[in-house]
Amino acid sequence: MSEPEGAVGVIHDLGYRRYDGPRLGRAQIIRALIWHSFRSSFGIGRGVKAKIVPILACIAMLLPAFVNAFAVSRGNPRLFGYDVYVPQLRVIVLTIFIAAQAPELVSRDLRSHVLPLYFSRPIRRGDYPLAKYVALTLALLLLIEIPLLVTYVGTIASAKGSNAVWNETKALIPGLGVGLMWAVLIAAVGLVLASLTGRRAYATGIVAIACFLTWTLSDLLIQAEGGMSSTSTGARLAGLFSPFNILDGIRIWLGGTSPGEDANPGHFGPLYGIVGVLLLAACLGGLAARYRKVSRA
Secondary structure, eight states, rough: OOOOTTTOOOOOOOOOOOOOOOOOOOOOHHHHHHHHHHHHHHHTSSSSSSHHHHHHHHHHHHHHHHHHHHHHTOOOOSSSOTTTTHHHHHHHHHHHHHHHHHHHHHHHHHHOHOOOOHHHHSOOTTTHHHHHHHHHHHHHHHHHHHHHHHHHHHHHOOOOSSHHHHHHHHHHHHHHHHHHHHHHHHHOOOOOOHHHHHHHHHHHHHHHHHHHHHEEEEEEHHTTTTOTOOSSSSHHGGHHHHHHHHHHHHHHHHTTOOOOOOOOGGGGHHHHHHHHHHHHHHHHHHHHHHHHHHHHH
């Protein structure tokens, strides 16, 4: 069939050109994804509403450090240990933070069905959840460690003599280590729970309810067994029901002496360490399995 007489084909030049620059590959994609996710966890690059929870969380975590600096300047001793830093406040703020921000990092992509676009690039199936986990861990690390550093600076500013400064430094280092443990485990728990659904509201509810219920259950069991000063087997094991109490049990087992969330685990201390490692492995394994399933869909 011949074309109609007078038909003329037209080619429009839309200005598209081939990309001739460097192709940085998988490592750069992972770094870019970590940086983007880290910024998103604090609401950077998003609207005003997205910044409310991160800002309030930072203010809440820093407030005790400034109160401590004021108290120390008036001649009082440091108000709390570096390894605990107002334990109930830390639990509440971190729970709210991960309940709000973990779904932002993972649920939105699940909901929007954009993961096939990520996996069409030269990244492996485990790179996406790894990048999200590293980003949230770094965000929690800043949220936990910066108040400790502010507390340290506020304390040594009023210290008398180099010995006092050195004693504060020796007390700070284990506190930073405890903060690292918290960030590593809580980020894994928050992400694996948030990745269960693509609906952000549901994911927020799952994370918040799971964290608060397990924490409350552990505290109730500890109180039922005689409180934090109790040496009964029930009180020593009650902390195993919550990731927050597990972390506190590990802290006490490793030598922490400041009052925290747990009764002294005593000879059950190694059990807390084992359960903590197993919980971390289970969360990371579950997160990897979740995105392995998604990538095949």
